[in-house]
Amino acid sequence: MTTNSLGFIGLGVMGEPMCRNLARKSGSAVHAHDLDSAALQRLAADGVQSAGSIAAVMKHADIVLLSLPSGEVVQQLAQQPDGLLANTRAGQIVIDLSTSPVDTTRALAKAFADKGVTFIDAPVARTRAAAEAGTLSVMVGADAATFERVKPLIATFATDIALCGPVGCGQVVKILNNMVLFETVVALSEAKAIGERAGVDPTLLFETLSKGSADSFALRSHGMKAMLPGAFPERAFSVRYARKDLAYALKLAQETGVDAKSARIVDEWYQAAIDAGLGDQYHPVVSRLLGGKT
Missing domain, CATH: 3.40.50.720 (NAD(P)-binding Rossmann-like Domain)
Structure with a gap:
């Protein structure tokens, strides 16, 4: 070529x-x-x-x-x-x-x-x-x-x-892709925290979810490869970058008249992670906050 x-x-x-x-x-x-x-x-x-x-x-x-x-x-x-x-x-x-x-x-x-x-x-x-x-x-x-x-x-x-x-439609799809991913990561973080406190091993929880209707790319990548081992490196897709993309989604939601409540909740968790000094780490680090760890 x-x-x-x-x-x-x-x-x-x-x-x-x-x-x-x-x-x-x-x-x-x-x-x-x-x-x-x-x-x-x-x-x-x-x-x-x-x-x-x-x-x-x-x-x-x-x-x-x-x-x-x-x-x-x-x-x-x-x-x-x-x-x-x-x-x-x-x-x-x-x-x-x-x-x-x-x-x-x-x-x-x-x-x-x-x-x-x-x-x-x-x-x-x-x-x-x-x-x-x-x-x-x-x-x-x-x-x-x-x-x-x-x-x-x-x-x-x-x-x-x-x-x-x-022009612009590529950005629409990408922004919504990221919005759905971020919301799924927070849902996985909630499930992990609830499961652990209820006595279920998080590895077993995620492996079992991956065999059912809760399976997703986010579960296999962000859940199993980041949340379970606690691997949240810098120079990955950080909380700050994720929040930037989420802001674009929230702006688009406002412009189109959609009340994106779930996305706003994710934004609150991202702000909490930044306030806790975790803003430069890989964005699934929000799971530490939901699990009561900082």
């Missing part, structure tokens, strides 16, 4: 392995930028070329992929004087792999369209391990023609790629 020159901005926990797979599999030159020079040095072994600025990426690349911490950062980099919009050119495609608010995504798409540039959303789901293996799930908001053009690039780091509708 070959395409035009590619750009990649944001080489964090997810961005670095995605950029590596893109460079290895796309057959195209990749110009990348990040404030962390160590990530750029590691990617040099895969032929990724370091770009010293956002402007340099936009100058070299026909298609630019963004993997940034939040929609607020995406908006900032797009609108700052030396940012994406100031350095773009007609005919480029900008793909936002970040999880961003729906209204921000659609406003940016209009701003880029005014410059003859196509801006689409393609937020990613699953773990860093999936990013490294190239088995992410990606939810795309784009027109059909643009989707077909960029799908081979996304396939370098994803195995499940869904066109969810026009």
Whole structure:
């Protein structure tokens, strides 16, 4: 597979392995930028070329992929004087792999369209391990023609790629995916705490639930691999990042007139975890609070 020159901005926990797979599999030159020079040095072994600025990426690349911490950062980099919009050119495609608010995504798409540039959303789901293996799930908001053009690039780091509708719809699906996951993790935390206090071994509880109608990805991954061993590392998907995504869901619920009570309860637990000094740990750490531990 070959395409035009590619750009990649944001080489964090997810961005670095995605950029590596893109460079290895796309057959195209990749110009990348990040404030962390160590990530750029590691990617040099895969032929990724370091770009010293956002402007340099936009100058070299026909298609630019963004993997940034939040929609607020995406908006900032797009609108700052030396940012994406100031350095773009007609005919480029900008793909936002970040999880961003729906209204921000659609406003940016209009701003880029005014410059003859196509801006689409393609937020990613699953773990860093999936990013490294190239088995992410990606939810795309784009027109059909643009989707077909960029799908081979996304396939370098994803195995499940869904066109969810026009611009912004990828963010809708991703935000709701995370909302359901977070609510399920809190439900599992409650079940674990109740079961332990009622005299049931939590390992037996989760293994038995996995054989019945309560089975889920959250149970097998977050429950069995994090809650049971008490493994809540930093530099995973932290409480702070989870709460950021949940805020997008709550905002979308308000905008659509839905009273998302369950999501608000999760938000309360996340705030409690942050207040307890657990905000930088893997988000299933909320189970410690529900179990009476900090």
